[in-house]
Amino acid sequence: MELILKHNHCEKWNWWLLKALKHCPKLQNLTIHQDFENEEEFEEVVDNWVYPTIIPDCLSTQLKTCLLKGYECTDRELQFAKYIMQNSEVLKTMSIKSASSIDxxxxxxxxMKLASCTRASSTCKLLFD
Structure with missing residues (x-):
């Protein structure tokens, strides 16, 4: 499944993403592409990650690959990547493709922060570009 995040949806992104994942119990591959039209709009987005208390079934027992595209290195994105890695027991690969503007x-x-994160799957590879 590939999800594309647009600016006008990002303030409630964790709510609707978890809701969508609850309806995909057999999801094995997840790609999240942040597609912000320009950086000025991106800067207006509230960094509002709230660590969920419930873990969708697909994360804990099915998800094998996760790709985050357009990664802007915000705290919200870091917390989300950690959430995936810490709760996905069969995750084989966590790939992150950062935005070209990131130094x-x-x-x-x-x-370094993600590499030191505890992973639910001992075989999970972290790829960061």
């Missing part, structure tokens, strides 16, 4: 130093800092 190498920031990428390295985020990779």
């Amino acid at each position: 190498t130093n920031t990428k390295h800092q985020i990779w």
Whole structure:
């Protein structure tokens, strides 16, 4: 499944994403593409990650690959990536493709934070570009 996030939906993104995942109990591959029309709009988005208390079945028992495209290295995105990695017991690959505007130093800092994250699946590979 590929989801494309647009600016006008991002303030409630975690609510509707979890709702969608609850209806996909056999989901094995998830791609989330952030498609913000311009950086000015992106800067207006509230960084509103709320750690969910419920884990959709697909995350805990089915999800094998997760790809995050257009990753802007925000705290919200970092927390979401950690949530996926910590709760996906069969996850094989977590891939993150950062936005072209992100500098190498920031990428390295985020990779270090994610690499040190506890993973539910001991075989999960972290790929960060």
